[in-house]
Amino acid sequence: xxxxxxxxxxxxxxxxFLEREIVPILNGRLQFHTRVxxxxxxxxxxxxxxxxxxxxxxxxxxxxxLSKQHDTPPATPEVVxxxxxxxxxxxxxxxxxxxxxxxxxxxxxWRHLELTTQEKLAVANPRLLESSEIKTSxx
Amino acid sequence: xxxxxxxxQLGAYIAxxxxxxxxxxxxxEQLPGGASRETWRLDVKLVTDGEEKRQSLIxxxxxxxxxxPGQRWQEFELLRVAYDAGxxxxxxxxCESDPRYLGAPxxxxxxxxxxxxxxxLLRDDIYRQxxxxxxxxxxQALAAIHRIDWRASALANLPAPPGNQPASLFELDRxxxxxxxxxxxxxxxxxxxxxFLRHHAMWEERRTLVHGDFRLGNVICGPEGLRxxxxxxxxxxxxxxxxxxxxxxxxxxxGRDHLPVAGLAGRxxxxxxxxxxxxWKIDRQRAHYWEVxxxxxxxxxTIIQLxxxxxxxxxxxxxxxxxxxxxxVELELLCGMKGASS
Numbered sequence: 001x002x003x004x005x006x007x008x009x010x011x012x013x014x015x016x017f018l019e020r021e022i023v024p025i026l027n028g029r030l031q032f033h034t035r036v037x038x039x040x041x042x043x044x045x046x047x048x049x050x051x052x053x054x055x056x057x058x059x060x061x062x063x064x065x066l067s068k069q070h071d072t073p074p075a076t077p078e079v080v081x082x083x084x085x086x087x088x089x090x091x092x093x094x095x096x097x098x099x100x101x102x103x104x105x106x107x108x109x110w111r112h113l114e115l116t117t118q119e120k121l122a123v124a125n126p127r128l129l130e131s132s133e134i135k136t137s138x139x
Numbered sequence: 140x141x142x143x144x145x146x147x148q149l150g151a152y153i154a155x156x157x158x159x160x161x162x163x164x165x166x167x168e169q170l171p172g173g174a175s176r177e178t179w180r181l182d183v184k185l186v187t188d189g190e191e192k193r194q195s196l197i198x199x200x201x202x203x204x205x206x207x208p209g210q211r212w213q214e215f216e217l218l219r220v221a222y223d224a225g226x227x228x229x230x231x232x233x234c235e236s237d238p239r240y241l242g243a244p245x246x247x248x249x250x251x252x253x254x255x256x257x258x259x260l261l262r263d264d265i266y267r268q269x270x271x272x273x274x275x276x277x278x279q280a281l282a283a284i285h286r287i288d289w290r291a292s293a294l295a296n297l298p299a300p301p302g303n304q305p306a307s308l309f310e311l312d313r314x315x316x317x318x319x320x321x322x323x324x325x326x327x328x329x330x331x332x333x334x335f336l337r338h339h340a341m342w343e344e345r346r347t348l349v350h351g352d353f354r355l356g357n358v359i360c361g362p363e364g365l366r367x368x369x370x371x372x373x374x375x376x377x378x379x380x381x382x383x384x385x386x387x388x389x390x391x392x393x394g395r396d397h398l399p400v401a402g403l404a405g406r407x408x409x410x411x412x413x414x415x416x417x418x419w420k421i422d423r424q425r426a427h428y429w430e431v432x433x434x435x436x437x438x439x440x441t442i443i444q445l446x447x448x449x450x451x452x453x454x455x456x457x458x459x460x461x462x463x464x465x466x467x468v469e470l471e472l473l474c475g476m477k478g479a480s481s
């Protein structure tokens with residue numbers, strides 16, 4: 001077991017240092033890229049916090065959507081991620097081949113795509129999600 | 140290539156081109172942004188037979204490991220033709236596709252002073268008047284671009300769709316090929332968007348020159364309004380409404396979503412100004428179609444940039460961050476497809 005600061009606390013330290021100490025003394029390209037770098041750390045922090053729950057939810061939705069014979073996600077996160085990826089590729093294949101009417105009317109498909117997109121944005125850009133109408137329509 | 144080496148090479152190149160006996164590089168500074176192309180501010184002093192002349196220039200150079208299509212000489216020809224057609228653009232000086240000079244193809248043009256950063260143009264007080272006139276000026280510039288004769292010989296090599304399919308399908312083929320070749324991850328929303336846009340494809344009423352990247356960020360403005368239209372490397376022949384839809388995509392509103400056209404105007408205000416300047420009526424349904432397609436195109440560009448980052452060895456945070464912006468596009472595509480089918 002590691003001592004404090006936690007991973008999240010270490011990342012906060014670096015992110016805050018960049019935002020408060022470095023950004024103000026730079027300008028032009030370096031200032032812009034430093035802002036981007038600080039934002040990437042914020043993304044990492046949100047992903048570390050949200051990934052376990054998001055992965056489980058996505059796994060359950062895909063299993064239902066593709067009629068997979070599984071009850072619960074595998075125990076190891078790596079295997080869950082592998083299955084999500086493999087099933088998402090299967091879903092892509094299905095979208096490429098299915099009749100357009102089926103795609104347009106499949107509520108389960110649209111709901112899965114909306115929720116998955118929301119989960120990505122909860123990590124990458126939560127502010128956009130707050131201002132979006134699709135959040136209220138899908139949740 | 141190091142900055143000092145770049146300065147030396149540039150000095151030699153400009154001396155060769157101008158016949159100057161001495162070329163002094165007064166300033167060489169890389170400008171921010173431009174994930175697909177390095178842009179450098181370049182001030183030079185030319186000495187010819189004891190006479191001194193100062194020139195303020197812009198160097199545009201390809202970075203390594205970038206997969207965006209387009210060649211420098213084509214941008215050069217486009218800028219020349221656009222200038223003659225009365226589109227506000229910088230005068231171009233020289234163009235090289237041979238990488239032996241600066242390590243990559245490049246273009247050197249007149250430097251036009253002004254602001255390019257969208258967030259400043261959309262928020263700073265000194266651009267208040269510019270924001271009033273820009274919707275009309277952008278509409279007029281776009282109409283002037285669309286009226287350029289793309290059959291002219293200088294533009295003969297522009298990508299153009301075959302005559303037997305709508306321009307949108309040709310553009311979708313191009314985007315889908317890029318997406319399939321470059322995306323490291325599966326994107327079901329993109330798959331759905333490709334199916335949806337193919338199903339709803341419409342024939343264009345006319346084919347014109349299409350700028351391909353007409354938006355804030357690619358124009359120079361002053362407090363009084365528009366000064367120049369830049370970034371012609373994605374120009375092609377197609378449906379003029381492609382440029383209209385692209386100008387409306389969410390990414391180019393920079394947070395001002397209540398003003399869908401570039402964060403500057405409502406759609407109808409812009410459409411009327413464009414219709415007046417071009418003499419052509421805008422088909423609203425097809426404009427919305429191109430807006431959805433435009434969002435998909437921006438999504439594919441985020442993947443191209445991501446691929447450039449993954450394949451490159453440079454710690455480029457901007458390109459790395461674009462990979463995580465693909466989800467923003469997916470959200471917009473889901474909204475756009477719902478809006479069109481209801």
